[in-house]
Amino acid sequence: MSDIIRRDPRAEWIxxxxxxxxxxxxxxxxxxxxxxxxxxxxxxxxxxxxLGFIGPNGIKRIDRSGGQQGGGGKxxxxxxxxxxxxxxxxxxxxxxxxxxxxxxxxxxxxxxDLLGLARKLAGTDGAVLAVVFGEHKESAFETAGxxxxxxxxxxxxxxxxxxxxxxxxxxxxxxxxxxxWLLPDSRSGGGELGRRLAASLGERPATRVWQAEGERxxxxxxxxQQDIQRPLARLILAAAECAEPVSETRHEARxxxxxxxxARNLPRIEDLGPVAVDPAQIPMAxxxxxxxxxxxxxDWELFHRAAAALGATEGASRVAVDDGHMPRxxxxxxxxxxxxxxxxxxxxxxxxxQHLQGIGACDKVVAVNRDPGCDMIKRADLSVIGDSTxxxxxxxxxxxxxxxxxxxxxx
Numbered sequence: 001m002s003d004i005i006r007r008d009p010r011a012e013w014i015x016x017x018x019x020x021x022x023x024x025x026x027x028x029x030x031x032x033x034x035x036x037x038x039x040x041x042x043x044x045x046x047x048x049x050x051l052g053f054i055g056p057n058g059i060k061r062i063d064r065s066g067g068q069q070g071g072g073g074k075x076x077x078x079x080x081x082x083x084x085x086x087x088x089x090x091x092x093x094x095x096x097x098x099x100x101x102x103x104x105x106x107x108x109x110x111x112x113d114l115l116g117l118a119r120k121l122a123g124t125d126g127a128v129l130a131v132v133f134g135e136h137k138e139s140a141f142e143t144a145g146x147x148x149x150x151x152x153x154x155x156x157x158x159x160x161x162x163x164x165x166x167x168x169x170x171x172x173x174x175x176x177x178x179x180x181w182l183l184p185d186s187r188s189g190g191g192e193l194g195r196r197l198a199a200s201l202g203e204r205p206a207t208r209v210w211q212a213e214g215e216r217x218x219x220x221x222x223x224x225q226q227d228i229q230r231p232l233a234r235l236i237l238a239a240a241e242c243a244e245p246v247s248e249t250r251h252e253a254r255x256x257x258x259x260x261x262x263a264r265n266l267p268r269i270e271d272l273g274p275v276a277v278d279p280a281q282i283p284m285a286x287x288x289x290x291x292x293x294x295x296x297x298x299d300w301e302l303f304h305r306a307a308a309a310l311g312a313t314e315g316a317s318r319v320a321v322d323d324g325h326m327p328r329x330x331x332x333x334x335x336x337x338x339x340x341x342x343x344x345x346x347x348x349x350x351x352x353x354q355h356l357q358g359i360g361a362c363d364k365v366v367a368v369n370r371d372p373g374c375d376m377i378k379r380a381d382l383s384v385i386g387d388s389t390x391x392x393x394x395x396x397x398x399x400x401x402x403x404x405x406x407x408x409x410x411x
Contacts, residue, residue, distance in 0.1 A: 084250040089147050092127035097178035098146075099169065100130065101188040103342065105137035109363050110184045110240045112144055117212060117236075117243035118182050119145040126179065128251070131172055133157040133165060141253040145246035149253045156264060159271035162189075166196050168262045173201065175259055185209070185237035194237040206233035210242050240361070279313040284330065287313035290341045290362075292332055295319045296348020296369060299389050303347065306392040309399045315339065317349045333358035348388045351376030 014022050096118040100111035107115075118128045127147035132138075134157050141149055150172065156164045172178075181201075183194035185208050198205040208220040212232060220239060221228045284290065291307045292315035293300070307314045316326035318333060332339055334354040344362040349355060351367075351374055359365060359379075367380035368391050377383045384391055 084143065084248065086250045086252070087147075088252050089125075089127045092122075092147070093125040094122075094179040095127055095129045095148070095176045096122045096180050096182065097129045097131060097172060097176065098182045099190065099193065100132065101184050101186055101190045102132055102136055102138070103188050105135065107138050107140070107144055108188075108342070109245075110186055112245035113240055113242050114182055114184050114238050115145040116245040117238055118180075119246050120243055121180055121182075121212065122147075129172075129176060129178065129256070130253075131169065133168070142250050143246065145249070145251055146253045147251050148256050150256045150258070152258075152262070159273065160189075160269065161267065161271065162193055162196050163267060163269070164262075164265045165193055166200050167265050168258075169193075169197050170200060171258050171260065171262050179234070180232075181235040183235075183237055185239055191237060194235065198235045201235065203235045204233065205235040205237050206230060207237045209236050209238045212236065212238075212242070279307070279311055282313050284313060284315055284332065284337045284339050287339065288342045289313065289345075290315045290332070290339055290343070291345045291347065292316055292349060293320055293326070293347050294349030295323075296350075296388050297325070299392075300325050302389060302392050302396075306396055309396045310345075312345065313341075315344075317355055318352070346376050346380070347392065349376050350374040351379060 098114055098118045100107055100114060102108075102111065115128065115130070122128050128145055129148040129150060130141065130146045131150045131152065133152050135153065136151075152168050157168070169181075181194075181197065181203075183197070184190035185194065191207075194205060197203075206217050206219055209217050210220060211218040215232050216229055217232045217236065218227050218229050220226070279287070279289070289310070289312045291303070291310060291312035293303050294317035297303050297320065304314070306312075314326065314330055315332040315337075316330045318331055318335060320326050321328055321331045321336075328336075331337065332355060333352070334357040336358060338358045338361070340361040341359075342363045343366065344359050344364070345366045345368070346359075347368045349367070350369070350371065353375075356375060356379055364382070365376075365380045366382045366384070367376045368384045368386070368388055369377055370385065370387065371377070372383075372385050377385075
C-alpha cells in the first residue's frame with residue numbers, strides 16, 4: 001500500500017489558484033523538492049518553474065546537458081555558474097573615451113547607461129576607454145563594457161578639482177585622440193566637467209543626449225518637453241537611460257597609463273570640503289538617501305530617530321500621509337513626489353503601483369517588511385524580512401557603535 005501514489009485535491013487546487021494565500025508557499029515547496037507529480041487524470045506532470053537556473057543577467061536558463069538535474073530528475077543544490085563570453089580588442093582602430101561620475105567610488109546606473117552608449121558607438125573595431133579619477137571601489141568594469149581602464153590617482157584630483165581634471169583629460173586627448181568623449185550630464189560633476197572640457201578642446205558639446213544612432217543624436221530641451229536633433233557631436237553629455245547597459249558580454253578592462261605626467265594646475269578654487277546639511281531641509285526630489293515609512297511603521301518617534309541617526313531624508317507612503325503621520329510634502333509616488341535617490345530605504349511599505357512608479361529612478365532600493373510576498377520586496381535590491389521596530393532599533397545601535405568607534409580611532 002505504501003507504493004500507491006495518492007492525490008491531494010486541496011493541494012492541487014491551491015497550486016492552480018494563484019490568488020490563494022498558500023500558493024507561493026506551495027510553489028516553493030514544489031520547487032524545493034520533486035519537479036514532477038501525478039495530475040488528476042493519472043498523468044505525470046512536470047513543473048517547468050522547477051527546472052533551470054537564473055543566469056547572471058536575471059534570465060532563466062535551462063541546462064539541457066542533464067548536469068543540473070543530475071540525471072535523476074532532481075535539481076542539483078548548486079546552480080551552474082554561466083561565464084559571459086569575453087570580448088578582446090587587441091588593436092583598436094579608435095577609442096571612445098568615457099568619464100563616469102563614480103559617485104561613492106562605484107558605477108551608478110547613469111554611468112552604466114553611458115558605457116552602454118559608448119559600446120554602441122565603439123562597434124566591433126573600437127574600444128571603450130574609461131577614465132577614472134582617484135581611488136574607487138568598483139569591481140565590475142569588465143561586465144559594464146570597459147575595454148581599457150585609465151586610473152588617474154593623486155590628491156590633486158580629490159574633492160572639487162575640475163581644472164586639474166581638465167588638464168588630465170587634455171593629456172588623454174593628446175595620447176589616445178578619442179573619436180568621441182562621453183560624460184554624464186548630471187549634477188554630480190559630469191555636466192560641469194564636460195562643459196569645461198568642451199571649452200578647452202574648442203568643441204561644441206551635445207547636451208542632455210538620450211539617443212544616438214548613426215550620424216545623428218537627439219537631446220532634450222525646453223525643460224524636457226522638446227527634442228533637438230543634430231549631427232553626432234564629438235563630445236556628448238548624455239542623460240540617464242541614453243542606452244541599455246551592457247549585460248550579455250564581458251570585456252577585458254585592461255589597465256593603461258599616461259605616457260607623460262600631467263602638469264599641476266594652480267587652483268583658483270579652494271575646496272573646503274563637504275558642508276553638513278540638515279537632511280530634513282533637502283527636497284525629496286534632490287535627496288540621495290531617503291528613509292521612507294509606510295503602514296507597517298508602528299513607532300513613528302523611533303522612525304524619526306532612525307532618520308536622524310542615518311542622516312537620511314524622510315519620506316512616506318500615501319497611507320502614512322493620509323493617517324497624519326507625515327506631512328503631504330513628504331509623500332513619495334506618482335501622486336506625490338518622484339524621487340531619484342541613490343539609496344531608498346522603504347520600511348513597512350507594501351508597494352502600491354503609484355509608489356513603485358515614484359521610485360522607479362532610484363538606484364538601490366532596500367525594503368524592510370514582514371510580508372515576503374509584497375510588491376516592494378519584489379522590487380527591492382535588498383530585502384529584510386522582520387519587524388520594523390526591531391530593525392530600526394538595530395540600525396540605530398549599529399550607527400552609534402560605528403560613529404563611536406570612528407571617534408575613538410580619530411582620538
